[in-house]
Amino acid sequence: MLGAIIGDVAGSTYEVKEVIEKKKKSKVSAVERRRILDSNVSLFPFLSSVTDDSVLTVAIADAYLNVKDYKDTLKEYGLREVSNGLDLYGRSRFGKGFMKWLDDPSLNNSYGNGCAMRISSLPVLIDDIDELKKEVYKATVPTHNHEESLLCAEALSVAIFMAKNGNSKREIKSYIENNYFSLDFNLENSQETYEFTSKAIGSVPQSIYVFLESNGFEDSIRKAISIGGDTDTIACMTGAIAEQYYGIPDDIKEKIKDYIPDYMDDIIREFYERKKDKNGCKKISRKVNRK
Numbered sequence: 478m479l480g481a482i483i484g485d486v487a488g489s490t491y492e493v494k495e496v497i498e499k500k501k502k503s504k505v506s507a508v509e510r511r512r513i514l515d516s517n518v519s520l521f522p523f524l525s526s527v528t529d530d531s532v533l534t535v536a537i538a539d540a541y542l543n544v545k546d547y548k549d550t551l552k553e554y555g556l557r558e559v560s561n562g563l564d565l566y567g568r569s570r571f572g573k574g575f576m577k578w579l580d581d582p583s584l585n586n587s588y589g590n591g592c593a594m595r596i597s598s599l600p601v602l603i604d605d606i607d608e609l610k611k612e613v614y615k616a617t618v619p620t621h622n623h624e625e626s627l628l629c630a631e632a633l634s635v636a637i638f639m640a641k642n643g644n645s646k647r648e649i650k651s652y653i654e655n656n657y658f659s660l661d662f663n664l665e666n667s668q669e670t671y672e673f674t675s676k677a678i679g680s681v682p683q684s685i686y687v688f689l690e691s692n693g694f695e696d697s698i699r700k701a702i703s704i705g706g707d708t709d710t711i712a713c714m715t716g717a718i719a720e721q722y723y724g725i726p727d728d729i730k731e732k733i734k735d736y737i738p739d740y741m742d743d744i745i746r747e748f749y750e751r752k753k754d755k756n757g758c759k760k761i762s763r764k765v766n767r768k
Contacts, residue, residue: 478538478748480694480720481597485530486736487520487626491708492528493566499673505705507669513702520695520729527736529571529642530594530713532558535741537616538598548582548619553580554685557740572675578620585622590677592621592630593684594710597717600638601752609638621677623684629677632657633714636685637657640721648688653685662686667704675707691715694723 491505491513496589498504512518536554538549556579558570574587596613603609610631617630632653639649654660660682667683674680683704691697697719701712737745 478534478598478601478628478717478718478745479725479730479733480716480718481594482527482531482716482737483533483714483725483733484698484701484714484716485519485528485594485709486525488702488710488712489525489528490522492710493704495673495705495708504672505719507755510668510703513699516695516699520698521732522734523737524565526565527738528564528709529558529575529591530710531737531741532570533591533595534597534713537595538602539744540616541599541612542744542747542751547616551619552579552582575620582619585618585620587621588623588625588677589621589675590629590707590710590714591675592617592626592677593633593681594713596630596634596749597637597714598633601641601721602748603638606635606638609634619661624758625676625678628657629681633681633685633717636718637721640718644712646722647738649685650689658682660686660689664690664700664704671704671706671708675710677744680707680711681714684711685718687711688715688718688722691719694719694725695722695729706763725753 494505532554533551536550537547539545540550555571555575559579561570564570572589572591574589575591578584590702596616599612599616600609603612613631613634614627617627621627621630636649636653639652650660658678662683664687670682683706684701687700688697691700697715698712701715702708704711
């Protein structure tokens, strides 16, 4: 779960730049996007912060760990966050769709990527692939009862599940492409041409792709941000897979503590304690040398 939160925080300021440029009917240059690939550039620039991605990631974990209703828990976390006023960038703390849902939960046909960015705890806590898919559906449908959202949330959860289980990148790519969608992208081309979208089908595949192109946890976050677009959410989703595949360097684990609100601490601690207590899990296919 920390992998998702780290990606969210690292991508937060870059997402603001992308939104500003989109409003100007332009976009951040490829040169500026690639700047994040320089390891001398801080992973957490000034004004980095948790966003709705982290808030709702913790909400889903809380609901599952404490046997709460997903819809009620999402609403509880949403209303608490809204009560804090505008975020550090002077924006609403949630997108328009989620804000409307808070007022009227019957408006649940979103096809946005919020369905997937919050799902990362479930594939870690659940050991059976079929049980996971059913639980992801239950956690997604309260707000995102759209076929694209359901497809993308399940696909990301399966990628995290396979990374947890020791599957190779080749196996993850094959399973996702055979069951969900193509991952036929090019990193340099994406850095040049990818445009901001909050649609699940326009950002979840990219988040899995950049993980497959990465060489380590930090590299995965930097590459996710480098393609631009909805950077906090793409990096959040990529970071969730990368945590299970690579682990998180201790120095980054230490740095992220400064950004996590106190009310999230108990749920995060409970999540990792539950994870530590587990005795292994079923695999989709045999474990092979990772490539």
